[in-house]
Amino acid sequence: MDKVKVAVLGGSGYTAVELIKLLLRHPGAEIVAITSRQDEHIADLHPSLLGRIDVRCQPFDADALKAKGVQCAFGCLPHGTSMESIPPLLERDIRVVDLSADYRLRDAKVYQEWYKETHHDLKNLAHAVYGLPEVYGDAINGAKLVANPGCYPQTAILGLAPLVAHKLIERSGIVIDSKSGVSGGGRTPKLNFHFPECNESVSAYAVGTHRHTPEIEQALSDVAGAPVSVIFTPHLMPMDRGILSTIYATPTRAVTEPELTELYRSYYADKPFVRVRTAPPATKDTTGTNFLDVCVKVVRGKVLVLAAEDNLVRGASGVAVQNFNRLFGFDERAGLL
């Protein structure tokens, strides 16, 4: 069988290099193009790719990508830029997995409120599918445009979905206290990501204002069939990668740990990348993998969920490949184990 020809849009960042490494191992994908404003060999941008791939970055050009036979494009562009580049690809029947935030929020007003930018591709927004396979499953398979989910939201949504689905917790006042490695902040040098600033330190940021908040709420409301609201607090940790979310919710009835663990096991029984555990996961257990580890506890009448992942793999490029697998009929696990 021929391999699917893929392109990576925006090759200079961390999600791009992670994605390229995953695709190089994928039995059914062939990277035929990488775009970037930097006209360089991709291994000059990322020395770790030396000797593994021989592709020179090219400026974005939908016709050129089509001419190369690209069947699927992975968007690793910043939000705002994504919705400029993606429409011409869709017009040319190139399917897209977009890792930016541009097509995640169904309501363009909510997008504008949180991203301070007007959405100007309502047409494609209307049919984009939120690419969290464990929740949106088969809807992804036939999509033209998949909005790959954010890193934090996956821990929150998968951490809470079984409880919300079974109406076991109150739908408001849910506290999501998340801890992330620095790679989540991207590859552009900034003072708060300067090594001597963030090393040996922990701090909260974007308190009450982080843009992943509405994304978490949209998906959980879908699962609940009713509005869910959360208090989400991200923290910066002195490590490269990994997210741990510690989630606190109020049960609607008396619950026990064994009962909830069983519920999670059942809910995720046929989901190969969610590992339900009884011991609190360390983010390191998931490093370099597409697994999301989840553990549920009952503490003094509250339900406490711990959800861990690698923010670059499961949180971005790994789940993008998982979505690609669904789009093109591969085993969901292809290239990811």
Add this chain to the structure above:
Amino acid sequence: MDKVKVAVLGGSGYTAVELIKLLLRHPGAEIVAITSRQDEHIADLHPSLLGRIDVRCQPFDADALKAKGVQCAFGCLPHGTSMESIPPLLERDIRVVDLSADYRLRDAKVYQEWYKETHHDLKNLAHAVYGLPEVYGDAINGAKLVANPGCYPQTAILGLAPLVAHKLIERSGIVIDSKSGVSGGGRTPKLNFHFPECNESVSAYAVGTHRHTPEIEQALSDVAGAPVSVIFTPHLMPMDRGILSTIYATPTRAVTEPELTELYRSYYADKPFVRVRTAPPATKDTTGTNFLDVCVKVVRGKVLVLAAEDNLVRGASGVAVQNFNRLFGFDERAGLL
């Protein structure tokens, strides 16, 4: 004026070496003895002390300490051991600042429940004073035995005291999500503190069972004049030192950030080591100091408090010196700025 002669009990750990460094800089203290089961020069146990102090460790012996003129002993012993060593010192009129947990919980039954050990010095437990100066103030000054507070509890208690004192939050269901550097786990090698295990990783531990829980509740209940209960979750961070507690509480009436910040400023107006800030603190801002930085936010109807400290200085040895200053009539800040 003669310097106060002090001894450090249990010189081999991290709180001991931090304390020794602080005392060496203190204008009114003279270290005349350090005890340890290891019969070595203190600089052989801690090479950072080379050329700064010339004291050889000696086995614990209350009479020997008395003979050396020790007026104040700092206990850096493990819990359980402390309550063996401290009674003979008190009998010899040596005042004690105990950094262990043995005299922190007024109710010996609560001690037994959480520490799985019978308390066998009820006599001295009865008069011990909990050494959190910003809350217990002058009660410390005349004490014979000060129970130095735990590292986590200080962030929780000082982070919540103004709210609790003014009955602005509900007294149950308070969530305290704490992140700590590894030095908080002590100096004994263990797998979970082995560098390649805890580096580049974050995890929760002792979920629902951490021994600092009753200590936090005891102090906050004192402040409130009514029972307070908390859900406390500690996390291990890949860094040497620093604690950040992110605290979530439910207000009893509508509140605003400016109002609460003002309340905190007023509450801590004459407390030199609490810095009330409007931006979320990084633990690094407090590294090596006795400051505890606190910031209060209102997010979607919840009150959110961020409290940061250096777990070895403010969280242990620094506040021990602050207590020493009160015991012996020094300016509270002596040796700590």
Add this chain to the structure above:
Amino acid sequence: MDKVKVAVLGGSGYTAVELIKLLLRHPGAEIVAITSRQDEHIADLHPSLLGRIDVRCQPFDADALKAKGVQCAFGCLPHGTSMESIPPLLERDIRVVDLSADYRLRDAKVYQEWYKETHHDLKNLAHAVYGLPEVYGDAINGAKLVANPGCYPQTAILGLAPLVAHKLIERSGIVIDSKSGVSGGGRTPKLNFHFPECNESVSAYAVGTHRHTPEIEQALSDVAGAPVSVIFTPHLMPMDRGILSTIYATPTRAVTEPELTELYRSYYADKPFVRVRTAPPATKDTTGTNFLDVCVKVVRGKVLVLAAEDNLVRGASGVAVQNFNRLFGFDERAGLL
């Protein structure tokens, strides 16, 4: 084609878990047994393996391994223990890739001198092949017993081989200043690998006495056809994995950087895992890969070589798979890209 049935001896450490992950991805290997003194599921010893492999550790028993059809055993045992376990496997026609030091030094007296232990398997020592494929090449293919090379030695040997082979540097007084991540020290908790001891710190250790010294010299003397001697100084770095060796040698004639770079390119032309670079490599460029990056410079009349690798992959488990590929006729790169 049937997969080769393999066993991992000594499953609890870091090289074992790395090896297991590589083998799980290998198209031609099937892990049928893992031995350990700990009678546990391998995923309980290494939570990162959860859901990826379902093997319970068993005590070492050569007959039991043979009965399971094991064709190749990977030894991840400590030195000294290896030479106990390996003879019975070889007797049963099980081929062995031994990651310990037991069969690396051809001269048992040298072994005794540096490892302070008598070698008691001289019979197998006599036919063991040192498993550095880029140097010992086809000799490995037919071996019954491969002595997998040490982590540091690979950087030193591959960093110097082209120079030594062409007699371009003096054979004595070569300085090898190596920097390693902490995982190189193994998984047993010790004070010097305790997080708050080695984090935020750099130090040299085993100055003039490290056991990899004779291993480096043996291989370089083979390449040179004459005795080579080195001064080797390892350093402990605050990171999980990665080795960088900075090597200083005295040229035997005037040399230039372009000439030497060309020489290295030519020497390693058909070696897929050595990447010759003109810019100094960062260890991070090699993390998680079997690549060894090398760069040669001329500074003030000295030749300076920089050689970087991942100590757990290239330095141990990756090269073990590379050797396995040679033993069983796979492409040298199988499972490693």
Add this chain to the structure above:
Amino acid sequence: MDKVKVAVLGGSGYTAVELIKLLLRHPGAEIVAITSRQDEHIADLHPSLLGRIDVRCQPFDADALKAKGVQCAFGCLPHGTSMESIPPLLERDIRVVDLSADYRLRDAKVYQEWYKETHHDLKNLAHAVYGLPEVYGDAINGAKLVANPGCYPQTAILGLAPLVAHKLIERSGIVIDSKSGVSGGGRTPKLNFHFPECNESVSAYAVGTHRHTPEIEQALSDVAGAPVSVIFTPHLMPMDRGILSTIYATPTRAVTEPELTELYRSYYADKPFVRVRTAPPATKDTTGTNFLDVCVKVVRGKVLVLAAEDNLVRGASGVAVQNFNRLFGFDERAGLL
């Protein structure tokens, strides 16, 4: 006695904040001004200074500093800028400790060669004193302008001075392999200091071209009374602070470790900040202190020296205070223990 009024020029970087902390503890110094292009309170630039100092940064203006009574200015400006700002201060009889490189190299041609900039303050260059107290001692006391030494050079110079002074090593071919924490690179965000780039990685940089090379050679040649040349290779380590230099030299006659250790002890007998040790120092032993730890070994006919320091204290701001103490007649250790 009145305190000496001091100013800090260029308050936004790491050496400035470290210096300010040291000066705040100094019994004889009073910070009356801090200059910066950023018109902000110094605690807004460095939150760690909150509540410890109440000074607002002002633009550089020599007259304004004179009007405030400044007696000593500490220059924390970049090289090139320093030689603009310092002449007007000297004209106004303000003594200067300059932490930049502008006045370290006596030969303006050498400066031009390595810094690619013409030196345009030859007048003051002529009388500047290189501020390494252990070598240039009393010459510093009466200076108007002290060129504070570089971070790397101090480890190299003090590591080698006893050997060079006693003609015990050959004066050329000396290898200095140095490892530094990231704070040495300054506070301006750059890709190579971006956390996810330099964390978990080690690399050499400026191989053969680092500007500290001529500074090391100038001082060692002074000590030797004859030209000394070195091969100096700096490396970037994933830690905040600390430098370890591993130095390799060829002895001119047979030497032993005890003999050399004794020589070092004698050479540094009255130097309070050099600690001669027999075990290899860890940089962590010196963190936060003005100590420079040195250890000398003999390995296979080479002399090997290990020298460790905190690059921000001993390597910059601490030695600046040591120089200040000499300029103004304080005990050399004032404010530094």
